[in-house]
Amino acid sequence: MPEHYRALQGFKDILPDEQPYWRLIEKTAIEVTELYGYRRIETPTVEETSLFSRTTGEGTDIVDKEMYSFNDRPDKEGRSANLSLRPEGTAGVVRAYLEHGMFQLAQPVKLYYLREPMFRHDKPQAGRVREHHQFGCEALGESDPAVDAEMIGLLFQFYISMGLSNLHVSLNSIGDRNCRPQYLERLKEYYLPLLDTCCDDCQVRFYKNPLRLLDCKEPQDQARIAGAPKIADYLCEPCREHFAAVKRYLDLYDVPYQLDPLLVRGLDYYTRTVFEVISTTSKQALNGGGRYDGLAEILGGKSTPGIGFGAGFERISLELKRQKVAPPPEAGPCAYVVYFGKSAEMKDAAVRIVAELRHAAIKTEMGYGDRSAKSQMKQANTSGSAYAILIGEDELAGGYVTVQDLRAGKELALEAKQIKVQRDALIDYLQKA
Numbered sequence: 150m151p152e153h154y155r156a157l158q159g160f161k162d163i164l165p166d167e168q169p170y171w172r173l174i175e176k177t178a179i180e181v182t183e184l185y186g187y188r189r190i191e192t193p194t195v196e197e198t199s200l201f202s203r204t205t206g207e208g209t210d211i212v213d214k215e216m217y218s219f220n221d222r223p224d225k226e227g228r229s230a231n232l233s234l235r236p237e238g239t240a241g242v243v244r245a246y247l248e249h250g251m252f253q254l255a256q257p258v259k260l261y262y263l264r265e266p267m268f269r270h271d272k273p274q275a276g277r278v279r280e281h282h283q284f285g286c287e288a289l290g291e292s293d294p295a296v297d298a299e300m301i302g303l304l305f306q307f308y309i310s311m312g313l314s315n316l317h318v319s320l321n322s323i324g325d326r327n328c329r330p331q332y333l334e335r336l337k338e339y340y341l342p343l344l345d346t347c348c349d350d351c352q353v354r355f356y357k358n359p360l361r362l363l364d365c366k367e368p369q370d371q372a373r374i375a376g377a378p379k380i381a382d383y384l385c386e387p388c389r390e391h392f393a394a395v396k397r398y399l400d401l402y403d404v405p406y407q408l409d410p411l412l413v414r415g416l417d418y419y420t421r422t423v424f425e426v427i428s429t430t431s432k433q434a435l436n437g438g439g440r441y442d443g444l445a446e447i448l449g450g451k452s453t454p455g456i457g458f459g460a461g462f463e464r465i466s467l468e469l470k471r472q473k474v475a476p477p478p479e480a481g482p483c484a485y486v487v488y489f490g491k492s493a494e495m496k497d498a499a500v501r502i503v504a505e506l507r508h509a510a511i512k513t514e515m516g517y518g519d520r521s522a523k524s525q526m527k528q529a530n531t532s533g534s535a536y537a538i539l540i541g542e543d544e545l546a547g548g549y550v551t552v553q554d555l556r557a558g559k560e561l562a563l564e565a566k567q568i569k570v571q572r573d574a575l576i577d578y579l580q581k582a
């Protein structure tokens with residue numbers, strides 16, 4: 150047995166000091182999605198591996214190298230399913246949409262998921278985590294460009310509502326099954342004579358997923374990317390009209406966007422609108438998303454348009470800290486019960502007061518371990534409590550407690566900070582205070 154267990158590489162504890170940031174993200178996500186009429190969905194962490202390999206696409210790093218896959222225990226017939234921890238949120242939501250017949254509801258069906266763990270076996274040196282948590286939205290069953298703009302507007306409002314600034318949306322259209330094949334032919338024609346000098350990954354992408362050639366981050370390939378044909382010049386008329394409408398509606402939503410002809414998404418099922426939210430200060434993408442009109446069909450459903458995004462809590466939290474956005478502080482206790490003496494009767498009385506106050510929804514603490522009254526008072530002072538509730542022999546005999554105002558200034562005499570309150574009037578007193 151190891152001497153000290155540690156969390157696995159790439160897996161992180163989310164400690165109490167981090168939680169206020171996560172709470173701010175959660176609260177804002179719930180409020181904003183509500184405004185836009187999205188309803189919450191939770192899907193399982195584990196699905197059949199093929200759900201992800203069919204949708205995310207062979208030839209992407211996620212499927213080829215990064216999925217946590219395993220064979221389940223065999224069933225009675227000895228068959229064992231290959232399962233995966235989900236690497237992303239969309240496939241599970243679309244699976245649920247089809248499985249539960251949500252296509253029979255009024256369309257679009259607008260769904261969101263919150264703080265859901267996602268798993269990718271990323272290279273650890275990239276400083277990335279292997280389990281991260283996502284907030285995401287999916288709108289299914291409607292191809293209207295107003296839905297695209299609405300979703301981007303929602304996402305932008307989410308960031309702004311948390312107090313972030315210096316953001317813009319990066320926007321592109323990657324066409325559809327009508328026009329993208331022609332574009333990919335042109336892209337490959339352009340790359341073919343250059344291929345020998347491209348990075349190893351690009352040599353693979355050329356055959357498996359040519360659109361992702363534009364996604365290469367290797368310095369040696371940047372000049373080639375800059376000179377490559379742009380998909381905007383190859384969009385068919387319906388794609389062109391859709392994209393123009395998305396831009397017009399984004400103006401109506403007051404969302405600042407910039408066109409990025411090189412923006413593509415690493416997943417095969419994306420069509421038309423793709424977007425990222427970029428932090429102008431760090432030049433990094435906070436998250437991205439896009440339209441995926443071909444996805445439901447791949448899963449055996451009938452053709453169903455859809456659009457969505459996923460946003461990682463970890464990355465958002467980093468940006469909140471970078472931009473010095475302070476989440477609302479956690480409330481300190483209202484009362485701290487201090488008892489004098491070690492008699493069982495005295496401690497019972499203290500525990501009873503603590504219980505009564507907590508039952509009355511008053512945040513209360515007490516000293517444990519029969520510490521001296523002096524040491525309890527010290528803890529009461531550092532706890533941030535507004536009041537210390539003192540109980541000693543006199544209080545016990547007289548049916549009252551002494552309430553000491555811990556916020557009163559040091560210059561005040563002790564008697565001026567203390568008042569006697571009858572036991573049965575204590576809750577009332579604290580609630581009014």
Ligand SMILES: [Zn+2]
Binds near residue numbers: 349351
């Ligand atoms: Zn490359």
Ligand SMILES: [Zn+2]
Binds near residue numbers: 328329386388389
């Ligand atoms: Zn098209």
